[in-house]
Amino acid sequence: MIVTDDLGILQREAWAAGTLPPVEQIRPGLWSIPVPMPRNPLRYVLVYAFAIDDGLALIDVGMDTEESWNALVDGIADTGHHISDVRYAAITHLHPDHFGLAPRLRETTGAAIAMHAAEAVALGHQTPADVDADVEAWRVDLVGLGAPPEVVEAERFALVRFAPGESADVVLNHGTTLDLPGWNLEAVWTPGHTPGHLAFLDRDHDLLFSGDHMLPRISPNISSGPDELPDPLHRYLLSLHATTRLPDCEVLPAHEYRFRGAGERARQLMAHHDARLTEIRDTVEARPESTAWEITVAVTWSRPIDTLSPRLQRLAVRETQAHLIVLADRGEIRSDSGIPARWSLTRTDTKEK
Numbered sequence: 001m002i003v004t005d006d007l008g009i010l011q012r013e014a015w016a017a018g019t020l021p022p023v024e025q026i027r028p029g030l031w032s033i034p035v036p037m038p039r040n041p042l043r044y045v046l047v048y049a050f051a052i053d054d055g056l057a058l059i060d061v062g063m064d065t066e067e068s069w070n071a072l073v074d075g076i077a078d079t080g081h082h083i084s085d086v087r088y089a090a091i092t093h094l095h096p097d098h099f100g101l102a103p104r105l106r107e108t109t110g111a112a113i114a115m116h117a118a119e120a121v122a123l124g125h126q127t128p129a130d131v132d133a134d135v136e137a138w139r140v141d142l143v144g145l146g147a148p149p150e151v152v153e154a155e156r157f158a159l160v161r162f163a164p165g166e167s168a169d170v171v172l173n174h175g176t177t178l179d180l181p182g183w184n185l186e187a188v189w190t191p192g193h194t195p196g197h198l199a200f201l202d203r204d205h206d207l208l209f210s211g212d213h214m215l216p217r218i219s220p221n222i223s224s225g226p227d228e229l230p231d232p233l234h235r236y237l238l239s240l241h242a243t244t245r246l247p248d249c250e251v252l253p254a255h256e257y258r259f260r261g262a263g264e265r266a267r268q269l270m271a272h273h274d275a276r277l278t279e280i281r282d283t284v285e286a287r288p289e290s291t292a293w294e295i296t297v298a299v300t301w302s303r304p305i306d307t308l309s310p311r312l313q314r315l316a317v318r319e320t321q322a323h324l325i326v327l328a329d330r331g332e333i334r335s336d337s338g339i340p341a342r343w344s345l346t347r348t349d350t351k352e353k
Contacts, residue, residue, distance in 0.1 A: 007250065007258065007259065007260055008216075008257040008258040008259055010022060010024065011024075011032075011046075011256070011257030011258060012257045014034075014257075015217075015256050015257055018043075020034050020036065020043070020044055021034050021044075021257070022034075023075045023078040023079065025079075026048075026252070026258075027205055027207075029050060029051035029182065030048065030049070030050055030051070030205070030207075031048070031049045031075075031078075031079045032046050032047070032048055032049075032252065032258070033046070033047045033048070033049055033071075033072065033075030033076065033078075033079075034046055034047075034071070034075070035047050035061075035062030035063070035068050035071045035072050035075065036062075036063075036065075036067055036068055036071055037062075037063055037068070037097050038063070038065055038067055038068070040097070042097070042255045042256075044255070045060060045062055045063070045097045045098060045254050045255060046060075046252070046253065046254055046255065047059065047060050047061060047062055047072060047075070048060070048209060048252060049075075049076060049079055049081070050180060050182075050183055051079075051081075051182070052087065052088070052180050052181050052182060052183070053181045053182070054087060055081070055085035055086060055087045056076065056079070056081050056085045056086045056087065057086070057087060057088040057089070057090070057178075057180050057183075058086060058088070058089040058090070058105075058111075059089075059090050059091075059092065059200060059209050059211075060089075060090075060091060060092055060098045060099075060211070060254060061089050061091070061098070061099065061100070061101040061102050061105055062097065062098075062100060062101045063096050063097045063100040063101065064096065064100035064101055064103075064104065065100075068100070068101060069101055069104065072101065083105075083108065083109060084108070084109055085109075086105060086109045086111045087109075087110075087111055087112065088111055088112050088114065088170075088178075088179075088180065089102060089105060089106075089111050089112070089113050089114065090114045090115070090172070090178060090185070090187075090198070090200060091113065091114065091115040091119065091198075092197060092198050092199070092200075092209075092211030092212065092213075092254060093115075093116075093119055093193065093194040093196065093197040093198070093211060093212065094115070094119045094122055094123070094194060094196075095194065095212070097254075098211070098212075098254065099115075106169075112169040112170055113168050113169050113170070114168060114169065114170035114171070114172050114178070115168050115170075115171070115172060115196065115198070116171070116172050116173065116187070116189060116196030116197070116198050117171045117172070117173060117196060118191070118194075118195040118196030119168075119194065119195070119196035119197075120167055120168040120171050120196070122227065123166075123167050123168065134226070134227075137226040138225065138226055139152055139153075141224075141225060141226055142314065142317070143339065143340065144339055144340055144341055145291065145292040145293055145317050145318070145321055145340060145341070146291025146292055146293035146294060146317075146340035146341075147292075147293045147313075147314065147317050148293065150310045151293075151310045151313045151314050151317065153310075154309070154310035154311045154313075154314050155311065172187040172198060173187065173189070174187060174188065174189035175187065175188075178200070183202055183204075183205070184202050184203060184204040184205075185200045185201070185202050185209075186200065186201045186202070186203070187199075187200060188200065188201050188208075188246070189239075190210075190211070190213040190239040190242075190243070191229060191232075191235045191236070191239055192213070192220075192222055192229070192232055192233070192235045192236025192237075192238075192239050192240075193211075193212045193213060193220045193221065193222060193232075193236065194228070195228065195229050197211060197212065197213055197239075198211065199211055199213050199214075199243075201246060201247070201249070203247060203249075206247070206249050206250055207249055207250055207252060208246065208247075208249040208250070208251050208252065208262050209252045210251050210252065210253045210254070210262070211253070211254045212253075212254050212255070213239065213243070214240075214243065214251060214253060214262065214265050214266060214269065215253045215254075215255055215256055216251075216253060216256050216257055216258075216259045216265070217256055218256075218302070219269055219272055219273070221315050221318075221319055222236045222319055222322050223315060223318035223319055223321075223322060224318050224319075224321040224322045224325060225318055228318075230325075231322075231325055231326065231329065232322050232325075233273065233322040233323055233325065233326050234325075234326055234329065236273075237270060237273060237326075240266040240267075240269050240270050241266070241270070243262055243263065243266040244262075244263040244266045244267060245263075246262055246263070247262075248260070248261060248262055248263050248264075249262055251265065273323075276299075276323055277323055277326060277327060279299050279300070280295060280299060280320065280323045280324065280327065281327055281332055281333065281345075283295050283298050283299055284324075284327070284333050284343050284344065284345060285345050288343075288344040288345065289336075289342040289343070289344055290342060290343055291340040291341065291342055291343070292317055292320050292321045292324060292340070292341070292343070293317050293320075293340070295320055295324070295343065296313075296316050296317045296320040299320070301316060324343060331346055332345065332346055333345055333346060334346050
């Protein structure tokens with residue numbers, strides 16, 4: 001284990017080298033534990049462990065794989081604790097890399113699992129018929145975006161669930177203070193990446209645990225879809241704006257490396273989406289009657305769209321759709337009622353000179 005006061009230097013170096021960062025003691029009684037994400041370009045999720053009176057509390061837990069579980073167990077051992085010491089886990093959101101190990105952790109340790117109400121409602125047990133209906137809803141939605149068959153049929157990450165009849169032990173809302181002795185963690189609702197995404201603010205220790213709401217290098221995926229917010233990008237931009245009003249803390253994200261300057265990073269992300277909205281609006285102007293998929297392949301991405309896997313292409317077209325929804329809300333573009341839907345400018349003179 002590394003004890004360091006340097007702001008994310010070792011994490012930055014590990015990210016650049018393509019390796020796993022070490023377990024670090026960030027503050028007395030607070031550690032970051034990298035938990036691998038097999039076959040994922042983000043490589044790891046940073047789990048945060050807090051010493052409390054009778055053991056440990058965690059923020060996020062990692063993916064539901066044996067490699068991830070072993071890394072979590074070993075990382076906790078590096079802090080001088082045992083996995084059985086975990087009493088509580090606060091989940092930023094339900095994506096598999098953040099929540100996946102929660103059922104196993106609760107079964108193994110009896111730890112209480114906490115999350116936002118909007119995430120908790122998604123954990124209900126589903127019958128096979130419910131699962132089939134959910135898969136069909138996603139298929140129909142992707143067809144409506146004009147996605148090609150290989151993207152429509154790409155395997156989805158399965159949502160990890162508790163056993164039938166079980167749900168979250170603790171439901172958190174915006175402003176809830178977590179019951180963790182020695183810490184002053186406040187839940188901050190930051191919807192956009194998911195409907196119930198939470199960040200956690202500790203004013204006493206000058207820390208913001210941002211989950212996927214803010215990462216130091218990339219923008220999190222903001223997707224439309226049957227299980228998402230009706231206007232996810234609009235909600236995400238509102239969440240970013242609210243973040244600029246928080247104390248300018250050290251930010252401990254779920255991926256990559258920690259950094260300082262929450263307000264500045266929020267403004268950078270808002271500017272990124274402003275530029276993206278302009279690019280997508282210009283693409284609609286240049287290619288009227290285009291589907292969301294046709295717009296997706298026409299705009300720029302960090303990597304060429306044809307080099308992405310069908311699963312990542314699906315995320316890309318859903319993110320394009322989220323931007324199209326915002327432009328439609330602003331009255332700049334409109335879609336027809338076809339399947340797939342096609343987009344054009346509302347008027348040809350709406351673009352600012």
